[in-house]
Amino acid sequence: MSKKILVWFRNDLRLHDNEMLVEAIAKSDSILPVYILDPRQFVETKYGTLKTGSIRAQFTLESVLGLRHSLKQIGGNLLIVTGSPEDIVPQLVQEYEITEVYHHREVAREETHVSALVENALWKLRINLKHFIGHTLYNKEDLPFPIKDIPDAFNQFKKKIERDSIIKPCFAAPDRINVAEVIDWGTLPELAELNLLQQAQDKRSDLEFLGGEAEGLAHLQKVILLMQQAATSKNLILASKLSAWLAIGCLSPRKVYWEIKKMEGVPNTKAMFNHILLGLLWRDYFRFMFKKYGNTFFSPNGFGSQGLVDVENEQENFSKWKNAQTGFAVVDAVMTELNTTGFISNVARQTAALYLINNLEVSWVFGAAYFEEKLIDYNPASNWGNWANVAGVGNDQKSKSVFDLDKNIKNLDPKGNYALTWSS
Structure with missing residues (x-):
């Protein structure tokens, strides 16, 4: 019996420096490269935000198609399926007589929960889920x-x-690959099928992000x-x-x-x-x-206790902030840039966070959730970890006093040009 390994791609959409892929190729007769688009990544959160907004969704779709193209260049392909991984992976294991499943381990709760569900389902089939770590320096x-x-x-x-x-x-990118025989490799949904609208490139942005x-x-x-x-x-x-x-x-x-x-x-x-x-x-x-x-890191009080929250006006203030309608020029400029491009600098992120937390007295978790929707470079650890730090509830409590709104504004917009450029 030939050995077939299912390679489950998640946030690792590349051929270069991919130990998981290199080992799968070396230890199998053929592999089944799979990307699963999980609909749960596009639902509304308890904060009234989306898990994934249109800009990052478009970037993700481009990146998945980029991976498929790269695999085709070396004689392979990428199976694209929509659904829950804990349902899809076991089905594919049985359909293609898979002997082992490889994937990259994640660290945040939702991602690790999905991994656990997949692992449990595979255990019932007596199939091993092998974890790799390839996201860090x-x-x-x-x-x-x-x-x-x-x-x-x-x-x-x-x-x-x-x-x-x-x-x-780095691990060298493979130059040849043997993949399982698949009749229909699947297609990616369009943004509209995810209930999202295509967002046009903002002319004020100096870079158009293209995935892949x-x-x-x-x-x-x-x-x-x-x-x-x-x-x-x-x-x-x-x-x-x-x-x-x-x-x-x-x-x-x-x-x-x-x-x-x-x-x-x-x-x-x-x-x-x-x-x-x-x-x-x-x-x-x-x-x-x-x-x-x-x-x-996902708890409002984190490793300490969050500051004052204006519960009565929280939703109204949050709405003004995310819609760039606070009346504070620099903050509104930051939010306009975020909303239209999906990217803002680190100092801009801190500026928007400090204003939301300290001036508008909105719980920082609403801001973190909104950034999750909007940021093209969102990853759970960096986003929620940074927000917790700015809110003073991060794991390093000695850093509580290092953030200063006035200092940030001077660094971000010393001459007022930024606020002028990104005024909505």
Whole structure:
């Protein structure tokens, strides 16, 4: 009997640096690459927001089709199915006589719950679900401490792993693949079928985000080119905007690291290199914190106690904030940019969060849920972890006083140009 491995793609939509795919190819006679579009990712949340808005949904659909195209280039294909993974995976296992299932492990509650449901269903069929970890710069097993002992303070975490851990090289992308015989590889639904409307590119945006591994790798090369150009401008730090492709796994964080590391010897690029590396380390930190503490990050009081909440006016104030109608120019500009492009800078995110929490006295979880809907680069750990930190209920309670709205506004819009550009 031939060995067939089902490779369940989730937020890992790439061929490069994909240990799961490399091992599946090496240990099987053929594989069945599968992407499952889960309708639960497009429902309304208890906060009155959507799990996934139109901009990120479009980016996701493009990324899935990009993966299918990449697989076809090496002799394969991608089976696309709509439904619940805990129902679909066992069905496919039986239909295609699968001997093992591979997938990447997630850290947030909804994603891990789905994994558990799939694992339980497969256990009844005596089929193993093998977990891989491919979302972080540093592998969990290479950390200088067990998960339970990871420092809560980011600076301590950064110092220790940079001193005592290594960043492994990338796995090479496969150049050939054998896939199971499938009559109908399936199609992706259109946005309209997900009850979402296509959103036109905003002319004020300096980048059109297009999903897919090829687009992510191309954008990475553009960032490197910008770094080369920045060599003539001392300490120029440019926003890389790589996070959208990182969030859905079109780009591997290790790929980003090793590519920009090639620029290490170029004069005046150190600041840009450090800026990108810092972003990758923050991504790792929050993923490992979620692994350490689990669902505490989704609780309004988190690791402390949230501040005042104006319960009587909360919904009205939340509505003004998300619709860019607070009357506070910079905040309204931030929300306009978010609503029309799906992307805002880190300082803009902090500015909007501080205003919602401290000035409008709305519970931070409403803001986090809205960002979940709107951000093209949403991932649970970074989004909810950052919001908890700004709200003062994060796991590092010593960081409660580091956020300052006035200081953020000065950094974001020192001359008022930003508010003018993004006035609705």
